[in-house]
Amino acid sequence: MNQINNxxxxxxxxxxxxxxxxxxxxxxxxxxxxxGVTGAQAEVLKVLQENEPLSLKELGAMLICETESPxxxxxxxxxxxxxxxxxxxxxxxxxxxxxxxxxxxxVLQITKIEDSLYKMLEQSVPIExxxxxxxxxxxxxxxxxxxxxxxxxxxxx
Amino acid sequence: MNQINNxxxxxxxxxxxxxxxxxxxxxxxxxxxxxGVTGAQAEVLKVLQENEPLSLKELGAMLICETESPxxxxxxxxxxxxxxxxxxxxxxxxxxxxxxxxxxxxVLQITKIEDSLYKMLEQSVPIExxxxxxxxxxxxxxxxxxxxxxxxxxxxx
DNA sequence: TCAATTTAAATGACATGTCATCTATTATCA
DNA sequence: TGATAATAGATGACATGTCATTTAAATTGA
Numbered sequence: 001m002n003q004i005n006n007x008x009x010x011x012x013x014x015x016x017x018x019x020x021x022x023x024x025x026x027x028x029x030x031x032x033x034x035x036g037v038t039g040a041q042a043e044v045l046k047v048l049q050e051n052e053p054l055s056l057k058e059l060g061a062m063l064i065c066e067t068e069s070p071x072x073x074x075x076x077x078x079x080x081x082x083x084x085x086x087x088x089x090x091x092x093x094x095x096x097x098x099x100x101x102x103x104x105x106x107v108l109q110i111t112k113i114e115d116s117l118y119k120m121l122e123q124s125v126p127i128e129x130x131x132x133x134x135x136x137x138x139x140x141x142x143x144x145x146x147x148x149x150x151x152x153x154x155x156x157x
Numbered sequence: 158m159n160q161i162n163n164x165x166x167x168x169x170x171x172x173x174x175x176x177x178x179x180x181x182x183x184x185x186x187x188x189x190x191x192x193g194v195t196g197a198q199a200e201v202l203k204v205l206q207e208n209e210p211l212s213l214k215e216l217g218a219m220l221i222c223e224t225e226s227p228x229x230x231x232x233x234x235x236x237x238x239x240x241x242x243x244x245x246x247x248x249x250x251x252x253x254x255x256x257x258x259x260x261x262x263x264v265l266q267i268t269k270i271e272d273s274l275y276k277m278l279e280q281s282v283p284i285e286x287x288x289x290x291x292x293x294x295x296x297x298x299x300x301x302x303x304x305x306x307x308x309x310x311x312x313x314x
Numbered sequence: 315t316c317a318a319t320t321t322a323a324a325t326g327a328c329a330t331g332t333c334a335t336c337t338a339t340t341a342t343c344a
Numbered sequence: 345t346g347a348t349a350a351t352a353g354a355t356g357a358c359a360t361g362t363c364a365t366t367t368a369a370a371t372t373g374a
Contacts, residue, residue, distance in 0.1 A: 003314040004295045009287040010275035014181060015312045016294040018221045021178040023303045024171060029332090040360065056323060064175045065360085071324055073360070093322040093369050118167035125297060130166040133293055136286055137173040138161045146180045155172045157160040186362090197330065213353060222330085228354055230330070250339050250352040 027117060035109045040065045040073055042110045045082060045099065047153075049107045052098040055088070059097060062152045082106050184274060192266045197222045197230055199267045202239060202256065204310075206264045209255040212245070216254060219309045239263050 005012050028039050037045075040063075047062050048054060054062070056069045063070065074097060077083035082103030088094035099107065122130065138156045141147050150156045162169050185196050194202070197220075204219050205211060211219070213226045220227065231254060234240035239260035245251035256264065279287065295313045298304050307313045 004288075004291045005312055005314070006288055006291070008275065009284055009291060010278040011271070012291050012312055013278070013287050013294075014275070015221055015307070015310065016291055016298070017174065017177050017181060019298055019303045019307055019312075020174050020294055022221060023298060023301045024174060026302075038359065057321090064172055064179060069323055070360090075324090076359080091322085091370065095323075114168070118165065118171070121167040121170070127166055129293055130170050131161075131163055133290065134161045134163075134166060134169050134173055136290055137170075137177055140282060141173070141176055141180060144180045145183075146176045150172070150176055153172065155162055155169055155176075157162070195329065214351090226353060227330090232354090233329080248340065248352085252353075 028113075031113045031117065032110070035106065035113070037106065037110060041077060041082075042114075044070070044073060044077060045103055045107045045110060048083065048097060048099050049104070053096040054098075055094045056097065062149060064146070064149055064153070077103070185271075188270045188274065189267070192263065192270070194263065194267060198234060198239075199271075201227070201230060201234060202260055202264045202267060205240065205254060205256050206261065210253040211255075212251045213254065219306060221303070221306055221310070234260070 004016075025039060028042075032039060032042055043063055043065050044059065047059060051058075051062065056071065056074065059074070060069050074083060074085065078085050082100055084098050084100050084103075086096045088096055138147075138150070141150065142156070147156060161173075182196060185199075189196060189199055200220055200222050201216065204216060208215075208219065213228065213231060216231070217226050231240060231242065235242050239257055241255050241257050241260075243253045245253055295304075295307070298307065299313070304313060
């Protein structure tokens with residue numbers, strides 16, 4: 001078991017969160033690369049799968065990786081052919097975003113990758129510890145702006 | 158207390174880590190902005206303060222936000238006048254990086270900001286919970302490549 | 315009805331992360 | 345001694361995050 005620096009618990013926590021996020025992102029990136037997808041793209045495709053159709057603003061509100069109108073990210077996914085973008089008939093300021101057929105297929109691949117990585121994590125860390133971490137982290141975030149996004153995503157209730 | 162999605166603890170954990178990191182980054186960014194520094198720059202300046210002089214490679218190994226030779230980040234800090242860069246006399250492939258006088262002053266400001274944000278966090282979360290989170294997260298990372306960086310930084314031992 | 319205001323999305327500019335490639339320097343080895 | 349290999353750092357190109365600004369469309373209110 002590691003010894004941590006307990007003289008500065010808040011600073012230690014900050015860097016451990018940063019390190020955990022970076023390590024996780026690196027692991028996901030490594031495997032997403034094989035199917036030609038970045039982490040941000042994967043999140044978009046999955047959010048669309050579960051909530052389509054969405055406007056850009058609605059999508060932006062549901063992304064944890066993205067805080068504002070993700071025009072460029074979406075335009076790249078449209079160019080790649082995984083997302084369809086249509087101007088709304090009711091209000092042409094809005095666009096309606098949804099997955100194409102290829103996008104739906106790509107999401108299946110993404111889900112397989114994610115599920116296998118989740119399984120690895122669940123096998124290396126006792127579930128009670130994961131659940132406890134989840135409870136503490138969600139308490140920490142409960143009054144923060146991002147908790148709204150987490151509720152939209154069903155990550156916290 | 159929040160209810161979390163316990164049907165997928167690993168996925169929930171992933172997004173909670175992502176959300177915690179993003180929320181924390183946003184808070185630091187907000188306050189660093191007032192002294193004209195980005196989060197990555199702040200980390201560089203603090204690492205140099207505690208370990209100077211460093212080569213680019215050594216610095217890169219110690220950064221949690223950065224994984225490789227951070228040439229451009231450093232060049233911007235040199236341009237801004239906070240970091241001094243000299244070619245090594247012994248081996249001119251290497252550069253020696255250290256803080257300028259202005260850089261040292263900027264680090265004092267950075268430290269004040271960080272300490273006040275750390276204090277806020279320590280006041281809103283019981284220390285035992287923070288320490289427990291730190292222990293669990295460091296255990297999680299102990300076999301990961303990034304644990305080397307964390308040890309160099311004294312965050313884990 | 316029309317001016318003013320608000321809203322959705324796009325874009326410019328900048329910062330940074332990532333990967334590949336390049337240049338310059340040093341080390342190694344026959 | 346010189347060719348080859350390894351190393352440190354820089355740069356090109358691309359992706360994405362952030363903030364400000366712009367454009368186009370819809371809403372509001374007099």
